[in-house]
Amino acid sequence: MGRLVVVSNRVPSSSDRQQPAGGLAVALQDALSHGEALWFGWSGQQIAQAEASNRKPSEETVDNVTYATIDLTHAEFDGFYQKYSNGILWPLCHYRAGLMDYSRKDREVYLTVNHLFAQQLRPLLRPDDIIWVHDYHLFPLGQALRDVGITNPIGFFLHIPFPPWSLMKALPGAERLMHSLESYDVIGLQTEDDARNMNDGLEQCGVQTRGQVFPIGIDPASFAAQAKACEDDFDVQRLQQSLRGRPLVIGVDRLDYSKGIPERFHGYEAFLKRFPEHKGKVMYLQIAPVSRGTVEEYRRLKQDLDETAGRINGMYGDFDWTPIRYITHPVPRHLLAGFYRLADVALVTPLRDGMNLVAKEYVAAQDEEDPGVLILSHFAGAAPEMEDALLVNPHDADEIADALHKALTMTQSERQERWERLKPDVWRVTAGSWARDFIEQLVRVERG
Ligand code: ADQ
Numbered sequence: 001m002g003r004l005v006v007v008s009n010r011v012p013s014s015s016d017r018q019q020p021a022g023g024l025a026v027a028l029q030d031a032l033s034h035g036e037a038l039w040f041g042w043s044g045q046q047i048a049q050a051e052a053s054n055r056k057p058s059e060e061t062v063d064n065v066t067y068a069t070i071d072l073t074h075a076e077f078d079g080f081y082q083k084y085s086n087g088i089l090w091p092l093c094h095y096r097a098g099l100m101d102y103s104r105k106d107r108e109v110y111l112t113v114n115h116l117f118a119q120q121l122r123p124l125l126r127p128d129d130i131i132w133v134h135d136y137h138l139f140p141l142g143q144a145l146r147d148v149g150i151t152n153p154i155g156f157f158l159h160i161p162f163p164p165w166s167l168m169k170a171l172p173g174a175e176r177l178m179h180s181l182e183s184y185d186v187i188g189l190q191t192e193d194d195a196r197n198m199n200d201g202l203e204q205c206g207v208q209t210r211g212q213v214f215p216i217g218i219d220p221a222s223f224a225a226q227a228k229a230c231e232d233d234f235d236v237q238r239l240q241q242s243l244r245g246r247p248l249v250i251g252v253d254r255l256d257y258s259k260g261i262p263e264r265f266h267g268y269e270a271f272l273k274r275f276p277e278h279k280g281k282v283m284y285l286q287i288a289p290v291s292r293g294t295v296e297e298y299r300r301l302k303q304d305l306d307e308t309a310g311r312i313n314g315m316y317g318d319f320d321w322t323p324i325r326y327i328t329h330p331v332p333r334h335l336l337a338g339f340y341r342l343a344d345v346a347l348v349t350p351l352r353d354g355m356n357l358v359a360k361e362y363v364a365a366q367d368e369e370d371p372g373v374l375i376l377s378h379f380a381g382a383a384p385e386m387e388d389a390l391l392v393n394p395h396d397a398d399e400i401a402d403a404l405h406k407a408l409t410m411t412q413s414e415r416q417e418r419w420e421r422l423k424p425d426v427w428r429v430t431a432g433s434w435a436r437d438f439i440e441q442l443v444r445v446e447r448g
Pocket of ligand 1: 159160216252253254287288289330332333336353354355357361
């Protein structure tokens with residue numbers, strides 16, 4: 001096999017690479033460690049239009065991996081990243097067409113940046129490279145690479161859901177987008193539902209290619225070891241002492257409307273109302289670092305959450321008890337692992353999610369003698385593999401309330417049985433196996 005070339009919107013910075021905080025960097029760690037590799041994408045830097053004409057990728061090689069990045073102009077960042085990727089494709093793929101703020105101009109910028117990626121990547125490519133493109137920012141990159149003469153095998157993986165064609169076609173130019181997918185040799189999606197939706201769309205548009213399912217996982221062994229090693233960490237101990245023997249319910253999400261955090265707060269409120277015996281006797285910690293804070297919809301969400309948490313704390317709290325501890329800054333990964341292990345219950349209730357790695361991390365972090373309970377939304381991509389979690393409809397506050405009560409009163413033996421049944425899948429489908437399976441398919445294409 002030739003070199004593996006990964007293309008994603010963002011390339012992790014050198015500090016992110018030293019301590020990858022989840023996401024793609026962690027998932028690809030294993031795949032990038034075998035042989036020579038190139039990772040190409042946006043640097044995260046913005047430049048003025050005047051500096052754009054003589055742009056060239058800047059390259060940095062660390063061990064066997066070369067990281068090549070380009071800067072985007074302010075207008076490219078705005079149209080490609082903020083508006084089209086995060087203001088149109090993200091809501092639409094999460095079944096929220098109503099939040100889509102479409103403009104033809106942004107679509108043009110999106111296509112232009114995809115062509116820019118192709119032009120800038122082309123001189124760095126070798127004839128025997130295999131190319132792996134990631135996520136919705138780069139749907140048309142395969143086509144753009146073919147347009148500049150690249151004939152290498154190209155794969156595409158979509159990390160987020162793919163909606164039914166009846167919804168997807170609300171996107172002006174959706175058919176063109178589906179046709180552009182024909183340039184890929186392998187297309188990967190997270191779940192059977194996503195693959196069915198995409199394949200139906202491809203069929204309706206008369207496109208021959210088809211998507212396949214490659215569910216993503218975590219590195220459970222190292223995550224479990226990290227969680228255990230963190231038990232005595234100063235900050236984990238601080239959290240434990242602050243609980244004063246009360247059970248801990250934890251939520252960990254990027255602050256995003258797809259994660260269902262307001263609905264979760266309402267579920268917790270319904271729980272306090274309907275099961276008052278838990279008042280003052282439980283702690284709910286929600287960690288939700290601000291993401292995409294410059295997009296209007298995300299600002300509105302943050303305001304809504306600030307208000308809802310404040311209202312619930314004001315209404316149900318007491319002078320010695322705060323119902324929701326809510327923080328909007330990130331927590332280092334090793335501490336997260338320790339917090340998960342300490343938590344008696346995890347609330348993972350997205351309205352729609354490609355996979356949701358937090359659910360898998362929570363299972364991996366548990367103490368097998370005394371595991372906690374996972375409450376998981378039916379609409380997380382992880383749900384079909386995790387039927388022994390307490391599965392809930394996140395839109396139903398009472399269902400979340402019932403699940404919380406059930407989790408907090410569950411016997412130790414039931415908790416153990418459920419966890420024993422959740423564990424094998426988390427250990428079987430890992431980040432490493434996901435990347436290996438996908439790359440194997442691409443290599444098969446290369447061999448013809
Ligand atoms: P995300 O939407 O970012 O990813 P998710 O899979 O839950 O969602 O989390 C990715 C990583 O970020 C996890 O490793 C998690 O620990 C970390 N993370 C989340 N919240 C955090 C917090 N508050 N503090 C610190 N770290 C936090 C997208 C898709 C998902 C899909 C992944 C991978 O939206 O559905 O599972 O890609 O394909």
